[in-house]
Amino acid sequence: MRGRALDEVLRLGTLVSYEAQQQVIRLTDNSRHAVLLLGGSVKVVANTAHGRSVLVGIRGPGDLLDEMTSADGRPRTAQVIACSAVHARIIPGAHLDQFLERNAEACLAVARTLGERLWLADRRWVDFVACPARTRVVRVLAEIVQEHGEVTDAGHCLGFPLTQPEIAALAGTALSTVEKTFHSLEAEGVIDRGYRHVLVTDLSRLRRFGEAS
Numbered sequence: 001m002r003g004r005a006l007d008e009v010l011r012l013g014t015l016v017s018y019e020a021q022q023q024v025i026r027l028t029d030n031s032r033h034a035v036l037l038l039g040g041s042v043k044v045v046a047n048t049a050h051g052r053s054v055l056v057g058i059r060g061p062g063d064l065l066d067e068m069t070s071a072d073g074r075p076r077t078a079q080v081i082a083c084s085a086v087h088a089r090i091i092p093g094a095h096l097d098q099f100l101e102r103n104a105e106a107c108l109a110v111a112r113t114l115g116e117r118l119w120l121a122d123r124r125w126v127d128f129v130a131c132p133a134r135t136r137v138v139r140v141l142a143e144i145v146q147e148h149g150e151v152t153d154a155g156h157c158l159g160f161p162l163t164q165p166e167i168a169a170l171a172g173t174a175l176s177t178v179e180k181t182f183h184s185l186e187a188e189g190v191i192d193r194g195y196r197h198v199l200v201t202d203l204s205r206l207r208r209f210g211e212a213s
Contacts, residue, residue, distance in 0.1 A: 009036065009106060012099060013091035018082040020160065025066055025080035032093030035065040040086035041148050041160055046078040055166040057117075058083070060148050064110060083160035124172070133173035137181040138210040140171045141191075145200050155192075155201040162198070185209065 013036070018024055024035060024042055037059060044057040044065075056078060059065060065080055100107045127136050144167075149156040164178045171178070182198070185191045190206050192199040200206055 008103065009091075009099060010089070012036075012095050013089040016088055016090050018086040018088070020082055020084050022082045022086075023079060024082055024086065024088070025076065025078075027076050027079045029076070033066070034091045034093065034096050035080070036089045036091060037061050037063045037065065038087045038089065040088075041083040042086060043081045043083055043166070044078050045081060055169045057170075058144060058148055064113065083162075128172045133171065133177045134181045134184075135210060136171040136173055137167065137178050138185070138206060140167060141198070141200070142203070142206050142210050144170075145203060145206075149200070152199075155199050156203050157197070157199045 013033075018040075027047070039061055041058055041060045042065070043055055044059060045053050046056050047053055059080075066076070100110065124136075127139060131139075144158065144162065145156045148158060150159050164182070165175055168175045168178045182191065182193060185206070186193055188205070188209075190200065190202050190209065192201055
């Protein structure tokens with residue numbers, strides 16, 4: 001979304017801020033509103049049938065959250081938690097509906113975003129069927145760093161902590177596989193690890209590991 005459409009949507013709703021680990025969207029919240037992220041990153045967490053919380057995605061600046069629940073009133077299937085300090089706009093569902101009805105450019109932008117999410121979900125499903133677990137871990141790590149990482153003198157790092165169980169959930173594999181893959185990448189000099197911290201020291205090599213694994 002850009003130009004006049006972006007200027008208009010930035011005037012919708014109310015400006016809000018969240019601290020790290022604060023809930024941005026709750027499963028039990030029945031209000032109809034969308035959240036436009038302006039700064040910071042959030043985790044999208046769903047609950048399994050057995051009550052276990054699973055990370056299903058990470059969103060960043062420019063992403064519109066909960067737009068489908070806002071549009072059709074369906075029950076929420078995931079909660080959203082701030083990874084770091086977050087700035088956003090809370091947009092009432094009725095206001096968002098009216099805005100999209102009169103602005104074709106913005107409506108197309110939202111449709112493209114939904115299409116990209118479906119494409120990513122399809123690609124991960126193909127990876128799950130066709131790729132070894134190690135490959136999926138490498139690709140998830142590369143994707144996260146490229147989309148949400150910060151460039152430093154030492155390499156690419158995340159501005160927020162991400163646990164190995166969370167990476168395992170995104171890659172659809174066991175925690176032990178993530179640990180073994182990280183150990184191998186560290187031995188190759190591709191990553192450097194600390195407590196809940198991963199620094200990618202060579203992103204191009206990490207991508208090649210994802211292609212060749």
